[in-house]
Amino acid sequence: MKAAHEGPLTFAEVQPNDGLKAALARKRPDVIAEITRSGLRGRGGAGFPTGVKWNLAGAASGEEKYIVCNADEGEPGTFKDRVILSQYPDLVFEGMTIAGYVVGAKRGIVYLRAEYTYLLPQLESVLAQRREHGLLGHNILDKGFDFDIEIRLGAGAYVCGEETALIESLEGHRGEPRNRPPFPVDTGFVRRPTVVNNVETLAWAACILARGAEWFRGFGTEKSTGLKLFSVSGDCERPGVYEFPMGISIGELLEEVGARDAKAVQIGGASGHCVPRCEFHRTIAFEDVATGGSVIVFGPQRDMLKIARNFLEFFTEESCGQCTPCRDGNPKLLEGVRLLEEGRCSMRYLRDLIALGETMRVASKCGLGQSSPNAFLSIVKHFPQEIMGRTPQAV
């Protein structure tokens, strides 16, 4: 276990640019094979195998390809990408350069969350240094490979973290998710093959090339290998950014952060799941409770309905407004929570809302709508006594 506020993370121990040097010294398929062997899966939340993604983009036809670093970090309760960007930006750029090398892209774009604008000058100066040191630009490390990175700013929409909405936004359109397939790996930015990776994914990729796939596989579980950063917040003694191996149990994690009396934890941010105390033995891994890194702890005093309301208010505002289940479903769930708070929601209507939540999960166009009912559904499932039977208020 490593806490960012207590000491350096693994990222600090990896020699900068070792990964890049190692990658450029090898053939592209070898580099992809190394990443695939490491078992690295996307750290942005969906957990798509990074090696597979790079391979698909590499195999896609077309001369012009792009590497996009998703630095939109909009998930409530997530702030680990901010730590990486401010403390280990070289690793991220290195990861992008390696990705560029293996898929055959010449341009990389960092889509930086509007709220992180203050990081821009620092990031720009790191890019400038890298150009000076021959780590970016023309003929990188004399290997005849050209690659450069530019930074673009978002404008504050959560949905723009979704990779196709992000691409729309980069192209100057309203940030709305596209129909998939086709996926960005073959039809992405300006219709060219594009790799979209999370900040942390790219940093780990650089580490893996520096230290080898076996090193990475040494951590975590069979299906969820390696280390992972967690943004821990809420009712705990020591909130902050932590590094844990994948597969850690929720209980262990809570122990580390000083949250022994937690009643529930929200794993995966607003779009994640609310795990009650009785399930704290479960593990954080793609095969069990998946997360992009957000862990929000709820102490015994918390009102679970308020939590559900808070998340649903978020989604009611942040839905891109494109598709019916998400745009119109979230306000209905929110209304339902208000009814529950007022003790005016019938069992029958609650069942309708649960069914609606199921519909939203399967029928929404993108991950936002598909995951937006999760918190509501898990709270209703796990805390029925707490949410039902409130005293009706005078209307």
Added chain:
Amino acid sequence: MGNHVTANQVQSRAPRSQQRQAPPVSPAPDAIGGTVSVEIDGKSIKVPFGTTILEAARQAGVRIPTLCYHEDLCVAGVCRVCVVEVEGMRTLQASCAYPITQPIKINTHTRKVRQARRHIIDLLLANHYGECYACGRNNNCELQALAKEYGVDFFRFGHPEKPRFEIDRSSHSVVRDMNKCVLCRRCIRTCIDFQEVGVLEAIGRGDQTRVTTFLEKPLAEVICINCGQCINRCPTGALRANDPTDEVWAAIDDPTKHVIMQTAPSPRAAIAECFGLPAGTPLTFEMNTALRRCGFDKVFDTNFTADLTIIEEGTELLLRLYKALVLGDKTVALPQFTSCSPGWVKFIEHFYPEYLDHLSSAKSPQQMFGALIKTYYAELNNIDPKDIVSVALMPCSAKKFECNRPEMCDSGYKDIDYGLTTRELAKMISEAGIDLPAMPKSDFDDPFGTATGSGVIFGATGGVMESALRCVIEIVTGKKVEEFYDHADIIPVRGFEGIRYVEIPLPEKLGPVIDLLKPLVPNWDWLAGATLKVAVAHGTANARKIMEDIKAGGHFSECHFIEFMACPGGCLGGGGQPIPTSPEIRAARAKAIYAEDSAYQVRKSHENPVIQRIYGEFLTEGPGGHKAHKLLHTHYTPRGKYIS
């Protein structure tokens, strides 16, 4: 004679989130992997690689309901009504947007699917303000139909009790009631992608999402060209035409008013659809009877002034050519553009104002008629023009704007008082208890009852061009068009291809100048052996392609005459026509129009005896003469690119 050229396909202007992208690699259908087998509800079929699930299901005879999908438009995949279950996938897939690239098994009505669809419909209804029985789209509403299909018998998630938006009635043509909007975004895609105008866009996120205009201005203040294509594709009553039927009834009910109706060619080829008959059932003469029964005092045929338009516009073209080619006048603008589509006119006023001198100054048939009714006809019949109420039945919503243009008062009165759409007339006819298809036939009234086949085909894309060519070829060569084109059907300018380019070589030996034109040109020698280059475009997206080509000094800048129609298929696909619309429906209407043309004895405008008479006794200085200029010609207004 004639060859076809299509301008390069420009990329759609709609955001890609609102489009289905082409699948990455699309092998030829006969190549390995060119076809894919799919199983839909247990039926196995083979489809070309990249076919959507929806297309495949239609092929397999399986119905999947849709809402945001429209055959004319790029795919958005936003309403989610068409979701289906694909075996092995956790989430449901929007069948309109999902390209089949590998063998899959699809189930279109599992419990999950039915429940999802029902929820989606419930949610749409929960945000759709209004009651069906107080709506212009009652019985012709896709939301209502879906609710019925899915057995909605209560509002599961409630129903709005109060409107959220003020109704925008600012436009003469289009009324927007966003309280009825279900955010399918067909109007947006129609405007920006299909028509390439770009008035409408979604703004706001989440539950604040709404469709609106630039800076949320009223429609009358933005670059809306009034084509009404969005109305034709709105699934609900959120968009409708500005309806003057109450005023028209009031005029009919007023015994001091002499109420005249002129009817354009396209409504008669389409109105049957409003009475449950198939598209392409012409009801021209039944409609005349119905109009009289409704109480109109006279029923005239707009085709008459279509013929007049041909004479005026054709003369203008020949004069432009004469001035440019013989007199060397460098100020003459060529190619000449047609000006009878008011949607197109407003389009060019907004987007290409520097080309306004290319527009023929001839008014549209509707407005020519208006000016003549309150002058020539009033004099002839000794009626005070102030007592005449002149109504035009048009397939068009832009005609409502056109008749309200301030310059359209050349008779000293408002030349046309009201523009009625096909849909609105159908409503009046029903209201009068008339069963239109069962009406006996009757003819148009004199003196403007005589028209030619040329006037009729104005309704179809290429029709104005064909009529003009029939006329110009005969006038210039002194020979019958039939000597060049069988039955005087100038086939190369017909069809539905978005842009058509045709070359018409003129013979070496040309005819004498006819009396009507003698004051204008001495002879045709200067046209001997020349090649007339003409083009036809329909839909403003195609118009834009030609205009961009002309701007770049391309191939179309060498044309002499170009016909532009704002609407797909020409007037027959106008924004005032019955809903729904689709390529097949428009093709059926076109067929009816060309059939009517063939049935005419006289098929060339200059042979219309009433035209000859009107130049003899009223417009005595001939085409383009002083009086013709005052009554039959107009001017245009440059407008902004962002606001009106």
